[in-house]
Amino acid sequence: MSNQRRYTKTHEWITVDGKTVTVGITDFAQSQLGDVVFLELPSPGRKLAVRESFGVVESVKAASDLYSPVAGRVTAVNDKLTAKPELINSDPYGDGWIMKVELTGDLPAELLDEAGYKTVTEASAG
Amino acid sequence: MTTGALNLAASAQHRTPLYDRHVALGGRMVDFGGWELPQQYTSIRDEHLAVRKAAGLFDISHMGRLVVEGGAAEAYLQRLFTNDLSQLAPSHAMYTLMCQEDGGAIDDLVVYREAADRFLVVVNASNREKDIAWMTKHIPAGVSTKDHTGDMSLIAFQGPRAQSLLPRDSSPTDDIPYFAFRPGKVAGVPALVSRTGYTGEDGFELFVDSNRVGDVWDAILAEGKSEGVLPAGLGARDATRLEAALRLYGNDMDETVNPYEAGLGWTVKLGKGDFIGRDALAKVKEKGARRSLVGLVTAPGDIPRHGAAVSHAGSRIGVITSGTHSFFLGHPIALALVEGPSLRVGEKVTIEVRGREAPAEVVKLPFYRGSARSAAAPATS
Numbered sequence: 001m002s003n004q005r006r007y008t009k010t011h012e013w014i015t016v017d018g019k020t021v022t023v024g025i026t027d028f029a030q031s032q033l034g035d036v037v038f039l040e041l042p043s044p045g046r047k048l049a050v051r052e053s054f055g056v057v058e059s060v061k062a063a064s065d066l067y068s069p070v071a072g073r074v075t076a077v078n079d080k081l082t083a084k085p086e087l088i089n090s091d092p093y094g095d096g097w098i099m100k101v102e103l104t105g106d107l108p109a110e111l112l113d114e115a116g117y118k119t120v121t122e123a124s125a126g
Numbered sequence: 127m128t129t130g131a132l133n134l135a136a137s138a139q140h141r142t143p144l145y146d147r148h149v150a151l152g153g154r155m156v157d158f159g160g161w162e163l164p165q166q167y168t169s170i171r172d173e174h175l176a177v178r179k180a181a182g183l184f185d186i187s188h189m190g191r192l193v194v195e196g197g198a199a200e201a202y203l204q205r206l207f208t209n210d211l212s213q214l215a216p217s218h219a220m221y222t223l224m225c226q227e228d229g230g231a232i233d234d235l236v237v238y239r240e241a242a243d244r245f246l247v248v249v250n251a252s253n254r255e256k257d258i259a260w261m262t263k264h265i266p267a268g269v270s271t272k273d274h275t276g277d278m279s280l281i282a283f284q285g286p287r288a289q290s291l292l293p294r295d296s297s298p299t300d301d302i303p304y305f306a307f308r309p310g311k312v313a314g315v316p317a318l319v320s321r322t323g324y325t326g327e328d329g330f331e332l333f334v335d336s337n338r339v340g341d342v343w344d345a346i347l348a349e350g351k352s353e354g355v356l357p358a359g360l361g362a363r364d365a366t367r368l369e370a371a372l373r374l375y376g377n378d379m380d381e382t383v384n385p386y387e388a389g390l391g392w393t394v395k396l397g398k399g400d401f402i403g404r405d406a407l408a409k410v411k412e413k414g415a416r417r418s419l420v421g422l423v424t425a426p427g428d429i430p431r432h433g434a435a436v437s438h439a440g441s442r443i444g445v446i447t448s449g450t451h452s453f454f455l456g457h458p459i460a461l462a463l464v465e466g467p468s469l470r471v472g473e474k475v476t477i478e479v480r481g482r483e484a485p486a487e488v489v490k491l492p493f494y495r496g497s498a499r500s501a502a503a504p505a506t507s
Contacts, residue, residue: 031154034154034165034166034170034361035166035169035170035171035361035453037426037427037429037451037453038426038427038429038451040427040480056480058427058429058451060170060361060365060450060451061165061361062431063429063431063479063480086171089169
């Protein structure tokens with residue numbers, strides 16, 4: 001399950017490589033938000049609990065909180081997003097990644113697989 | 127007053143004749159004043175920049191279109207509107223407010239004089255039924271009004287290159303002054319071609335029969351595509367109108383706000399004779415407005431949102447009425463309705479952003495002056 005994306009109900013995604021977890025927001029989330037213009041990101045070193053708010057994404061439409069899918073310590077944030085927040089829209093699963101977290105403990109059981117997340121988006125796309 | 131072709135029964139959700147085209151173009155459809163319209167097609171940023179650099183095409187058929195005619199039509203509208211229609215020549219348009227007795231704004235609108243005794247009135251979509259009720263209540267003998275919102279569509283082609291990018295088989299427009307209009311054709315289709323808009327740019331609002339508007343829409347996009355013309359949604363419309371500091375009814379003003387507070391005192395002609403709201407507005411002018419609408423800029427990321435508190439020297443002085451990130455200017459911009467006389471340009475205030483205080487600075491309006499011909503703007507004020 002290492003490189004397979006996992007999702008939260010709050011529209012974050014993760015990939016896992018050993019103890020390192022990469023976090024971003026989903027394609028569905030970016031399409032709902034519209035053009036992203038700013039991100040408030042955590043400082044490296046910050047400890048996060050599962051579902052703790054770690055930042056804010058500002059789109060033309062609204063400001064939305066970001067929630068950590070896992071517990072761990074922030075090891076890196078994507079500095080490219082400061083100058084080019086639109087990477088969230090153009091490449092949400094690639095260059096638009098948001099942060100890397102060193103996992104403490106196990107992955108939460110509540111994370112969703114592709115099919116599980118699809119159920120969430122279909123419900124909210126209504 | 128007759129009800130026109132638009133069927134308002136059953137569903138609250140209206141669609142314009144261009145609905146299928148919006149969906150085919152990938153438009154993300156949202157509810158705006160009871161109408162299903164595209165927030166954006168591809169990207170608000172791209173659509174916004176297209177309007178500023180080339181031209182963008184908007185469907186604004188949701189706006190209400192009412193024809194008022196009869197021998198007493200001018201006198202009737204003079205009584206309803208704050209601006210002076212005696213200064214409005216045929217084939218010209220005028221921006222005005224319609225106020226309550228207490229001076230509160232019922233709506234802001236553009237009135238087009240087609241002939242001495244015939245006017246076309248374009249009102250905000252969300253206010254159309256309210257406006258019709260108010261206008262009907264005050265209608266005298268010798269005047270008729272008809273709602274053409276359904277059978278006559280309205281699209282806006284806006285941008286510094288709009289004139290040169292009109293499609294083939296369109297009538298010449300170089301002799302149409304700002305805030306003037308004439309009958310002509312666009313892409314071979316009869317249209318009322320008006321040099322007006324809501325973006326701060328040069329361009330046209332085109333009144334076209336609802337059965338033919340799709341042909342005009344398609345021709346403008348097809349022929350303009352290689353020159354950077356894009357269909358533009360509500361997001362780009364809001365950003366461009368805000369950069370030009372054009373007010374949005376429901377955000378920047380409502381029935382509790384008078385024209386002087388909204389910075390639209392130039393539309394109030396107290397000397398033209400009696401009109402609804404005149405006495406109240408004369409008092410406001412004499413005493414000075416209690417509040418004023420000011421322009422604010424903030425640092426990137428501190429996006430002011432409608433309703434956010436504005437403070438000055440530690441005291442709350444008002445609220446943000448409109449705010450967005452300006453892709454064109456590269457930072458957020460906002461309008462705020464604040465207590466007291468206008469703050470000076472350069473003055474520092476704070477606004478509430480995501481639950482904290484963020485610095486903001488008062489700036490001169492508009493935030494951006496586009497290619498719209500300013501010569502004829504408030505020519506009669």
